[in-house]
Amino acid sequence: MNAMLAGVSESERQRLMMMLEDMQIKEQVTMYNSLVERCFNNCVTSFRSKTLDDREEKCITRCTTKFIKASARAGQAFQAIGMQPGELPPHRRRG
Amino acid sequence: MGWWPFGGGGLSQKQLEEKRQIMTLTNEVEAMGDMFTRMNRRCYDKCLANAVAEGRDYGEELSIDEDKCLVSCASKFVATQQKVGEIFMQEAQAAGN
Numbered sequence: 676m677n678a679m680l681a682g683v684s685e686s687e688r689q690r691l692m693m694m695l696e697d698m699q700i701k702e703q704v705t706m707y708n709s710l711v712e713r714c715f716n717n718c719v720t721s722f723r724s725k726t727l728d729d730r731e732e733k734c735i736t737r738c739t740t741k742f743i744k745a746s747a748r749a750g751q752a753f754q755a756i757g758m759q760p761g762e763l764p765p766h767r768r769r770g
Numbered sequence: 771m772g773w774w775p776f777g778g779g780g781l782s783q784k785q786l787e788e789k790r791q792i793m794t795l796t797n798e799v800e801a802m803g804d805m806f807t808r809m810n811r812r813c814y815d816k817c818l819a820n821a822v823a824e825g826r827d828y829g830e831e832l833s834i835d836e837d838k839c840l841v842s843c844a845s846k847f848v849a850t851q852q853k854v855g856e857i858f859m860q861e862a863q864a865a866g867n
Contacts, residue, residue: 684780685780688780689780689781689786693790693793696793697797700797701797701800704804705804707801707854707858708801710854711808711847711850712808712812714850714854715846715850716812719843719846719847719850722816722838722839722843722846723838723842725841725845725846726846727846727853732853735850735853735854736857739854739857739858740857743857743861
């Protein structure tokens with residue numbers, strides 16, 4: 676990115692960095708909010724009490740953990756697209 | 771050319787910090803609003819949508835059951851939000867190790 680910004684004034688660089696930071700925050704917020712909504716929609720099915728029951732808590736835990744791992748793995752694969760075959764780290768399973 | 775209203779040249783550290791603070795606060799408020807909108811939509815879907823569409827509801831006021839459902843739904847949504855946040859922190863710590 677520094678190569679692309681050669682000759683750009685300091686104030687414009689600062690403005691760009693702020694914009695990028697803002698975009699990144701907004702993207703993370705959207706991801707987080709969507710995840711909460713999705714896990715809620717999939718896992719919470721009864722509305723008689725005010726607290727989550729055991730099944731719902733476990734479901735939400737699984738939903739969230741799976742998403743985080745899936746996101747990381749997909750990100751790896753995405754970054755590896757420009758690389759040679761065989762450079763993508765192998766899938767590591769636990770049991 | 772510079773940043774209105776700070777004029778030309780780069781911003782000082784203090785001005786950058788201020789700008790960042792405002793940005794953070796704005797993002798937080800937007801995030802809360804977004805979460806609230808999602809909760810509203812889901813809780814309407816879960817508690818009211820079917821009955822209203824089929825004409826099975828009790829008119830313009832909320833029935834006792836609908837009321838209980840909405841209260842439960844909102845509480846559970848917030849609880850879900852907290853749980854997801856917890857797990858994110860755990861995973862972040864685990865990933866840092």
